Amino acid sequence: MSPVACAACPLRKRTIFTPFTAEEVVFMQKFKVGELSVDRGTTILMEGSNSPQLYTVLRGQGIRYKTLENGRRQVINFLFPGDFAGLQAGLMGEMKHSVEASSDMVLCVFDRGELWQMFRAQPGRAYDLTWISAVEEHFLGETIASLGQRDATQRVAWALLRMYERLSAVGLAVEGAVPLPFRQQDLADALGLSLVHTNKTLARLRELQLLNWRDGRLHIPARSELAKLALVDLEKPEIRPLM
Amino acid sequence: MSPVACAACPLRKRTIFTPFTAEEVVFMQKFKVGELSVDRGTTILMEGSNSPQLYTVLRGQGIRYKTLENGRRQVINFLFPGDFAGLQAGLMGEMKHSVEASSDMVLCVFDRGELWQMFRAQPGRAYDLTWISAVEEHFLGETIASLGQRDATQRVAWALLRMYERLSAVGLAVEGAVPLPFRQQDLADALGLSLVHTNKTLARLRELQLLNWRDGRLHIPARSELAKLALVDLEKPEIRPLM
DNA sequence: CGCGGGGTATGTCGCAGTTAAATGCGCGCG
DNA sequence: CGCGCGCATTTAACTGCGACATACCCCGCG
Incomplete structure (x- = not known):
């Protein structure tokens, strides 16, 4: 069964800040995973663009937001270490939201196109991702309740x-x-x-x-x-x- | 790659209303999947309870809601054929929301505990579920924008x-x-x-x-x-x- | 038949929250 | 040095939406 504890990044089963193991480095190479450092203020994802990348936050904070037709902005959620971004647009197609770094950030990046291969090779990653999505969805539900009531x-x-x-x-x-x-x-x-x-x-x-x-x-x-x-x-x- | 079209139920790769294929029946037995019909008004999931089941809607409509501390109710979303329910509480633990049938419904039910086995045996299902979650999350984001702005x-x-x-x-x-x-x-x-x-x-x-x-x-x-x-x-x- | 309950329909009133506009403060830069 | 700019803060005037009250309609039930 192996109910993996909250594994934020596909690279890290345990906690957020541990160094990579040898096994994980092999994994990284196989699935073209890399680390990315960005400065405060950087726009990581832009709504309307067509990014093939997925990200998990390793360090730093960011905000995920959406600009409405009337020009107003809605911050959907804040991104903290362990959070996932880039999936929301679906498995393909253009992004429906933007992500911006509120502080300097370190991200774990990998290719959306590799997802299928990764799931096949490592079902555990799929399980992790499902878990993360579930938690994420839970918080979005909480947010809706907050805004509504x-x-x-x-x-x-x-x-x-x-x-x-x-x-x-x-x-x-x-x-x-x-x-x-x-x-x-x-x-x-x-x-x-x-x-x-x-x-x-x-x-x-x-x-x-x-x-x-x-x-x-x-x-x-x-x-x-x-x-x-x-x-x-x-x-x-x-x-x-x-x- | 096989970017599976919106496969709502783990049993159905194509559309919502097609009958089961022989292969799918084998799958059903292997992973203890079943169909469930409920009457209008039935509470399918109750917040606070500890349901080990996951559901996909095959027919009918329902609402997914949460009751707040102050007694007010927030409907998180409406459930239509193809929608998924039961995951939000995380992969285990008690439900954080309730689901109620607004019309007579037919659901596809399977055990949360089988998820890991299923992902291992059929990576395609994991991919489907990831897709569904992404779409779901997208709509929750839209809802948040609506409520907020x-x-x-x-x-x-x-x-x-x-x-x-x-x-x-x-x-x-x-x-x-x-x-x-x-x-x-x-x-x-x-x-x-x-x-x-x-x-x-x-x-x-x-x-x-x-x-x-x-x-x-x-x-x-x-x-x-x-x-x-x-x-x-x-x-x-x-x-x-x-x- | 009358009665009750669940859902729908409208009007009035007050306040939480909005819009507008102006001030202070720290910081980078020509 | 002083100007501009982003961000926080504050005040004043306006308003969208919720609370409350009331009435209507349909249907099942004794």
Whole structure:
């Protein structure tokens, strides 16, 4: 059965940051897999283009977004180490979204055309990918629920809390702070709010000492009630102070 | 390479409604795959439960939803022939969403535990599943964009148009009408709108002869400008009449 | 027959969230 | 040095959408 633990990159079965094994190097060569380093601000995938590459994030953060017909931008999700990108357009055809590096990034790249060969040679990779897709889909579902049913405060709290936990789990927390190199506009576009309102909400959360996000680093105090806030409906009077 | 056309069910490489081939029957037995018929209203998957089964829809429609902490419900997507359900919870663990039959349904069922064996024996299935996931993910991304950036009218227009096209493509359109056995409340919960507001929006779209949804059947007039409406921003004066 | 429940249809009102516009602040650059 | 530019912040005025209330329709049921 071998229920592989979250294997983010086809190259890595274990965790994100381990060095390559000899076996993995052979695999890399066979399937034309390589590493790619990009600078902050680089557009890795562009909507409308026809990229034959797939990526997994090894280090750094990025955002995956889509530009609508009316010019507005929707950030679909944020990319962290372990995430996958490039599949969304289907197994072929042009990309339906863009990916941009919010910090310097290191990516694991391989060819979409090799996927079929890879699955045949290594069914375990297919299993990994299915797993990753399932988790990804789960989070997209959560996001939909957030956009559809929660108010601004809950959305902001939920999003930041989730990112915080996600990055902490990968060991990126330093003294209770985690790197989050996004602009407030990125967060606003992800949550379907205006920049102004996002800002106000952040200010309130900061006042209440529920979180602190400055200079690209997010800090959440030890006994922060943020989790409650993100989940519980604000109707509840005991949480009400938030407004 | 064999870029398999959208193979909805592990049992069917071609289209949705073809009968099983002898080869497929052998496959069914080997991997303990079966068919399941359920009545309208049946809850197929329940959030919190621990179902070991995966499903693909062969016939009928359903909704996949999630109940939030505050009691509100978010419909994540609607299920049509060809759609996949049951994976979202990850490859194991309890379901994070529920699935309910909106009409009588016929499902293709198989065991999550067989997935690994199946992938090993038939890499093509893994490829299919990856494809399906990619398409699914694409639509979830679209939904997120809709919830985040579009107003009520655009959301309703977009959602109904998409379903209409989807079902037409599978040949379910009869005289320009397509079966859509959902309540307005379901649509509202999917779009993050109140029932009342959804209703009013539908009324306006009906007045403008852009669509007609009655008695579980959706009709869209041949030269309906619905598509424009769903995509173009209402700022444009020529579309403005809608308000 | 009357009664109740589920779904649909409309009107009014208030607030959360939007749009617009202006200020401050740090940084790279001619 | 001072100008421009990206980003964060703040204030003020407007509005889309949700909450609530009410009414209608169809159908099954005692």
